Amino acid sequence: MPASALVHTTFHGDAYPAAARPADWRTHAACAGLPDETVFARRPKPALPALRACAICPVRRRCLETVAPAESWFDGVSGGRLWRNGREVRIPADLDPERDLAVDHPDHP
Numbered sequence: 001m002p003a004s005a006l007v008h009t010t011f012h013g014d015a016y017p018a019a020a021r022p023a024d025w026r027t028h029a030a031c032a033g034l035p036d037e038t039v040f041a042r043r044p045k046p047a048l049p050a051l052r053a054c055a056i057c058p059v060r061r062r063c064l065e066t067v068a069p070a071e072s073w074f075d076g077v078s079g080g081r082l083w084r085n086g087r088e089v090r091i092p093a094d095l096d097p098e099r100d101l102a103v104d105h106p107d108h109p
C-alpha cells in the first residue's frame, strides 16, 4: 500500500490515527510510496507495480490477513494478489509480475 494509506484510518480497518500508532507492519510494506492508482487498481495492468512489490514484500501474509479481501469486498492489491469486489482477479500469463521479476533479476542471464 502507498505511504498515503498510512494515514487512511479506514484502510485495513484501523481506527488509530497514523501518528498515534507505534511502528506497525505497514511501515515495512514494499508498496509504500506507490501511487494509489496501482495499489487500489481494479485491473491487472495498472496493478503490476504493486504486484511486483508484493513479490518481495516482507509483510505479505500480514497484509492479506489484515485486509481480508473476501470479507471486506476489497478492491486492489493485497498479499500478492489483485482483488475486485473481494474476489481474486486472474492475472493473464503475459502480465505475470513474477515472470517480469525473473527477467529483471541481476542473476538472470
Ligand code: SF4
Binding pocket: 001, 029, 030, 031, 032, 050, 053, 054, 055, 057, 058, 059, 060, 061, 063, 064, 077, 078, 079, 080
Ligand atoms: S503484500 Fe503487497 S499490497 Fe500488501 S503491503 Fe506488501 S507490497 Fe503492499
